Amino acid sequence: FLPSANLGMGGVSIALSDSALDPFTNPAKGARFTGTRVFGSPTFFAVSRQSGGGLTLPLGVSTSNGRWFSQFMLALQDIDRGGDDQQNFPPTIAVADVAPPRPGATSSAPPPIDDSKVSRQNRYAHATVGRRLPHRVSVAASASWWGLNAVDGVEIYYAGNQSVRQHGDALDLRLGVLKELGRGQSLEAVVVRNR
Numbered sequence: 001f002l003p004s005a006n007l008g009m010g011g012v013s014i015a016l017s018d019s020a021l022d023p024f025t026n027p028a029k030g031a032r033f034t035g036t037r038v039f040g041s042p043t044f045f046a047v048s049r050q051s052g053g054g055l056t057l058p059l060g061v062s063t064s065n066g067r068w069f070s071q072f073m074l075a076l077q078d079i080d081r082g083g084d085d086q087q088n089f090p091p092t093i094a095v096a097d098v099a100p101p102r103p104g105a106t107s108s109a110p111p112p113i114d115d116s117k118v119s120r121q122n123r124y125a126h127a128t129v130g131r132r133l134p135h136r137v138s139v140a141a142s143a144s145w146w147g148l149n150a151v152d153g154v155e156i157y158y159a160g161n162q163s164v165r166q167h168g169d170a171l172d173l174r175l176g177v178l179k180e181l182g183r184g185q186s187l188e189a190v191v192v193r194n195r
Helices: 027-032
Strands: 036-039 043-046 053-065 068-080 121-133 137-148 168-182 185-194
Touching: 027 053, 027 068, 027 121, 027 137, 027 168, 027 185
Parallel strands: none
Antiparallel strands: 036 053, 043 053, 053 068, 068 121, 121 137, 137 168, 168 185
């Protein structure tokens, strides 16, 4: 869901500069943008044999006004659950408890979960704010958050599962500094806190 100028080359980011992706790796590189840019790259995919699929709808904007620059992006993702008839591993055999119930005992087993009603959507948000300083120095901070309720293919890690419930989030905070040296050369530093 992040834009990339080098995606067609396997996403090369170390050897080549990537004008679209660089501000996401070092937020201070957003100072290289001028004006306002709107970006988005909807993605649709399907896995063969009805094993799932999904779509991602990202939309973002980069803007620069005087010494200040910023970038905001939101993306919604929907992951389709694979069909029940496509098992990749042999099913497990359920074993019943054959002991007779005690008088007055009640069943404490949780009710079955209808996995088709569990949310299968992920949400992504990103924001960057930065400032150009004298002597071609830029400083910026960014925050990215992911709300994850479905990661495609996780259920095949657990053979014969009844349902795999997924829920989590991730947070990435960055503080970047960029010094343009001229003739295409620059010096940069990034501090990252990722959870």
